[in-house]
Amino acid sequence: MKEKNIIITGGAGFIGSNLVKQLADTNHVIVIDDLSTGHIKNIQNLIISKKIEFINGTITDLELLQKTFRNIDYIFHEAAIPSVPRSIKDPIKTNAVNVQGTLNILIAARDNHVKKVIYASSSSVYGDTPTLPKKEDMKPYPLSPYAVSKLTAEYYCEIFTRIYNLPTISLRYFNVYGPGQDPASEYAAVVPRFITNVLDGKSPIIYGNGEQTRDFTFIEDVVNANILAAESLSTGIFNIAGGKRISINDLALLIIKQCKKDIEVKYQNPRSGDILHSLADITRAKDKFNFKSKYSITEGIEVTIKWFLKRI
Numbered sequence: 001m002k003e004k005n006i007i008i009t010g011g012a013g014f015i016g017s018n019l020v021k022q023l024a025d026t027n028h029v030i031v032i033d034d035l036s037t038g039h040i041k042n043i044q045n046l047i048i049s050k051k052i053e054f055i056n057g058t059i060t061d062l063e064l065l066q067k068t069f070r071n072i073d074y075i076f077h078e079a080a081i082p083s084v085p086r087s088i089k090d091p092i093k094t095n096a097v098n099v100q101g102t103l104n105i106l107i108a109a110r111d112n113h114v115k116k117v118i119y120a121s122s123s124s125v126y127g128d129t130p131t132l133p134k135k136e137d138m139k140p141y142p143l144s145p146y147a148v149s150k151l152t153a154e155y156y157c158e159i160f161t162r163i164y165n166l167p168t169i170s171l172r173y174f175n176v177y178g179p180g181q182d183p184a185s186e187y188a189a190v191v192p193r194f195i196t197n198v199l200d201g202k203s204p205i206i207y208g209n210g211e212q213t214r215d216f217t218f219i220e221d222v223v224n225a226n227i228l229a230a231e232s233l234s235t236g237i238f239n240i241a242g243g244k245r246i247s248i249n250d251l252a253l254l255i256i257k258q259c260k261k262d263i264e265v266k267y268q269n270p271r272s273g274d275i276l277h278s279l280a281d282i283t284r285a286k287d288k289f290n291f292k293s294k295y296s297i298t299e300g301i302e303v304t305i306k307w308f309l310k311r312i
Contacts, residue, residue, distance in 0.1 A: 001023060001026065001027060001074075001227055001230065001231060002026040002027065003026065003027065003028075004027045004028070004073040004074060005027070005028050005030075005071055005072045005073045005074075006023055006027050006028065006029050006030070006072070006073060006074050006075075006076065007029075007030045007031075007032060007068065007069065007072050007074070007075050007076070008020055008023075008029060008030070008031050008032070008075075008076045008078060009031075009032045009033070009059050009075070009076070009077045009078055009079035009105065010032075010033055010037075010038060010077075010078035010079030010080065010120075011029075011031030011032065011033050011038070011043060011052075011054075011078065012031060012033040012035055012038030012039055012040055012042050012043055012054075013033070013037060013038035013039075013042070013078060013079075013082075014038075014042075014176070014180055014181045014182065014219070015078050015120065015173075015176055015219065015222060015223075016031070016033070016038065016076070016078035016079070017038070017042035017043050017180065018178070018180060018219050018220075018222075018223050019076055019078065019223050019226055020043055020046065020052060021043075021046070022223050022227070023227070024046050024051045024052050025051070028053075029051070029052040029053070030052065030053045030054075030055065030068060030072075031043060031052055031053070031054045031055065032055045032057050032058075032059065032064075032065075032068065032079070033054070033055075033056065033057075033079065034056060034057060034058040035056060036058075036081075037081070037082060037185075039182065040054075042180065055068060058097075058101070059077075059079050059097065059101035059102070059104055059105055060096060060097060060100060060101050060104065061104075062104040062107065062108065065104055065105060065107075065108035066108045066111060066112070068108075069108045069109060069111075069112040069114060070112055071112075072109075072112060072114050073114070073115045073116075074114070074115060074116050074117075074118065074230050075105060075109055075114055075116070075117045075118065076118050076120075076226055076230070077102065077105050077117060077118065077119045077120060078120045079097070079101065080097060080098050080101075080120065080149075080150075081093055081094045081097045081098055081146075081149075082146070083146065084124065084143075084144040084146045084147070084271075084273040084274065085271060085272075085273065086146070087144050087145035087146035087147075087149065087273075088144055088145060088146075088272060088273055091145035094145050094146055094149050095145065095149055098146070098149035098150065098152075098153060099149050099152045099153055099156075102119065102153035102156055102157075103153075103156055105117065106156055106157065106160045106166065106168070109160075109166055110160060110164045110166045114166070115167065116167040116168070116169065116230055117157065117160075117166065117167070117168045117169075118168075118169050118171065118226055118229050118230050119153060119154070119157050119168060119169065119170045119171065120171060120173060121150050121151075121153065121154050121170040121171060121172045121173065121237070122146070122147065122150040122172060122173055123172050123173065123174040123175070123215070123239070123241070123278055123280065124142065124143070124144065124146060124147035124150060124275070125140045125142055125147050125150050125151040125154065125172065126138060126140060126141065126172075126275075126278070127140065127141030127142050127143045127147065127275060128141065128143060128275045128276055128277075129141050130277075132245075132277060132279045133215075133243075133279040133280055133281040134239065134278065134279060134280050134281060135239075135281045135284075136172070136236075136237045136238065136239060136281075136284055143273050143275065144272075144273035146273075147273075153170075154170045154237060157169075157170050158170075158236070158237075161235050161236075167235050168235055169229045169230075169232075169234060169235050169236060169237075169238065170236070170237045170238070171222075171225060171226065171229060171238055171240045171285075172237060172238065172239050172240060172280075173217060173222060173240050173241075174214070174215040174216070174217050174239065174240065174241035174242070174278060174280045175189070175190075175214045175215060175216045175217060175241075175278070176189075176216075176217050176218075176219060176222050177189060177190075177191035177192070177216055177217070177218065177219065177300065177301075177304060178191075178218050178219030178220065178300060178303070178304050178307075179219065179303065179304055179307035179308075180219070180307070181219075181304075183195070183196040183308075190214075190248065190251070191216070191251075191255075191301070191304065192304075192308070193205075194251065194252055194255045195255055195259070195301075195304060195305055195308050196308065198255055198256055198259045198261050198263055199259055199261075199305075199308060199309070201261070201263065202263070203263055203264055203265055203266040204252045204255065204256070204263070204265055204266070205265075205266050205267075205268055206248050206249065206252060206265055206266070206267050206268070207267075207268050207269065207270050207271045207274065208248075208267070208269075208270035208271075208274070209249075209267065210247060210248045210249035210252070210265065210267065211247055211248075211249060212247065212248055212274070212275070212276045212277060213245040213246060213247050213248070213276075213277045213278065213279065214245060214246065214248065214251070214278050215241045215242055215243065215244065215245045215278050215279045215280050216241075216242055216246065216251075216297050216300070217240060217241045217242050217293065218242070218293070218294075218295035218299075218300035218303075220294065220295065221240070221242070221291075221293045221294055221295055222240060224291070224294075225238075225240045225285065225291050228289040228290060228291055229285075229289055229291075231289075232288060232289035234288040234289055238284055238285040238288065238289075238291075239280040239281060239282050239284065239285060240280075240282070240285060240291065241279075241280030241282055241293065242280075242293045242295070242296070242297065242300075243279075243280060243281075243282045243293055244279070244296075244297070245277070245278065245279040246297055249265070251297070251301075252265050253265075254297070254298065254301055255301060255305070258301055258302055258305050259305060
């Protein structure tokens with residue numbers, strides 16, 4: 001993708017900032033982020049070097065979006081209130097940002113004749129249905145306000161494509177991890193939390209018995225999927241994942257081994273809203289825009305640990 005006018009919402013966050021770094025050299029990139037969960041340090045160098053334009057603003061501000069979306073080709077919509085536990089604590093804020101905010105994005109994109117909106121959805125919409133692997137045509141079964149918000153925004157995307165001819169594509173991410181992920185948040189994802197604990201000589205904490213499984217997706221694969229999705233003629237919903245699963249117990253052991261530590265895992269009670277098993281069928285994304293996962297979990301964890309080691 002070259003010489004395009006691009007907006008990335010949530011561009012100071014983990015996924016958004018990696019997308020910004022990939023696209024900034026060859027495109028005009030504008031980041032919209034209110035820094036409620038993202039970190040300005042993730043894109044500080046690009047702002048200072050004037051490779052990107054940064055707007056400290058929220059997607060709940062429709063007037064701001066209407067002004068900013070003029071002459072824009074693509075919207076990569078990564079902004080959201082993340083985390084299942086956080087949504088259970090505050091479903092109103094989750095809905096306001098994830099649902100109303102996405103609706104604002106779609107309205108401004110429609111009104112400004114944006115070429116395409118690429119929306120960051122989540123595997124959480126599948127819930128705990130026992131059928132594996134998860135396919136896009138399965139009936140969703142959300143188990144948290146966060147999952148409901150992501151599913152509702154998907155529906156809005158599909159409606160805007162159908163009624164207003166605004167091309168949209170929703171990417172259901174499965175457990176994204178990699179360099180740059182924040183381990184300090186109360187709602188930090190499992191991979192950075194495990195890695196930082198182990199490197200600090202502390203036990204990784206597993207909620208439940210650890211036999212729950214996840215399909216992890218390396219950040220570079222997610223960035224690549226977004227660009228492929230934008231450049232394709234495809235619309236609709238697509239799984240983006242590694243296409244393989246690993247138990248949380250085995251993940252912890254893998255990280256302990258790669259960190260060359262002798263540490264035991266500790267267990268705590270399961271968390272409300274967490275699903276038991278997750279595995280994606282990524283055939284549709286492969287067929288429609290040639291998405292392939294390039295990183296195995298072992299390779300991705302190795303790269304991620306090296307990144308964290310440089311920051312000790």
